[in-house]
Amino acid sequence: MADLIYEVHNHLARITLNRPKQLNCFSEEMIRLWTEALEDVRDNDDVYALLLSGNGKAFCAGGDVKAMAAGDGFFESHEDISSTALARKNSLWKGIQRIPLLLEEIDKPVVAKIHGAAVGAGLDMALMCDVRIAGESASMSESYFNAGIVPGDGGAYFLPRLVGRDKALDLFWTARTLKGKEAADMGLVTHCVPDAELDAFVEQYMEKLLAAPQQAMRLTKRAVVQGEQSSLRASLDLISSFMGIVTELDDYRQRTSALVAKMQRKAQ
Structure with a gap:
């Protein structure tokens, strides 16, 4: 199956990250399908709201660290682009950085449903959404320093706007993990609900958005x-x-x- 599933039903668009065995870490195909889906959400008058979620045990584990370590791609392409810094910069610009730029053009509500791990760029994909709803056991971490890299997708822009500069730097510098309630108390997520109630809560929330003016x-x-x-x-x-x-x-x-x-x- 495709690495990302995009569906529209009864005015609700759903983007579902679909690499469950890899904890939904990014692939070239996923990023391409993601940008195409966001373009449709932006332009399709039949879409009233968008829900982002992940299949399997996690929301999104972020970048494919194995591919990065092998010099086999940097989010956007599996071509050999490891020779220059400019090539790696352009890969981000043409790939994952298109997602926050497209989201900025979407006036419709965008909601992230977070379960399991939301790590690094995976967490930042949720931060780019308007509202984040997490289960109590969800694990969130700005884990870039574990791989010796910087938040190249927009996390350095979005995180301090949500939690403040000091807390954002603390999360980047320590790469510590937050559970759902602590993330909600900090303002990182909008709602934290018991895991067993997450699906029902999110569906009811989306119904309210669809019924709004x-x-x-x-x-x-x-x-x-x-x-x-x-x-x-x-x-x-x-x-x-x-x-x-x-x-x-x-x-x-x-x-x-x-x-x-x-x-x-x-x-x-």
Whole structure:
């Protein structure tokens, strides 16, 4: 079977990493299929939300360390690119670094379901998502120093924005492992639930997103992301434009009418 499974059903897109024997560590095929799937999520109006998960015992073990040690590829290609630093840089740019750049273009909600190990770049793939839901026994580690490398996929950008600079550096420098609850307490994951409840919790969460006012949800995400990089005045200008747009939509009229009717019933 393919190293990654991409499906869309009832407006929900699912990306499932599918190398269970290798704990879903990356392959050239996986990265290629991943980028193609994200392009479809971005462009397909039938997709309302995206769920990322892994098959087998782990979410994702990150890069293929055996391939890297053999000089047989650096995430993007299995060609012999070990001769120059520039070739390795370009391999990252053409390969795994396309994923965070594509995610930045997606206004739809992206949720990661984390079970088992989420290690190195595997953890960073979850950090790039909007929301992370982890099981209590999930193990998360920024393990790059164990292999003597740096977080080349975007982890150095995403992690400090979630947990702060000091905690991010601590996690990179020590390569220590966090379990689900500690990761949630730190802000690394959004929700931590008992392992037995993880699947049901995530499915219910996705159902809420699918039932939400879609355009308002996408514009809110865009406003939050752009607001992180802009001034207050620019942020307020943007959100006032979005308010003008959403109040012209059927979602606004139907939902406000329903709220008024509900208030009237309670008053009777």
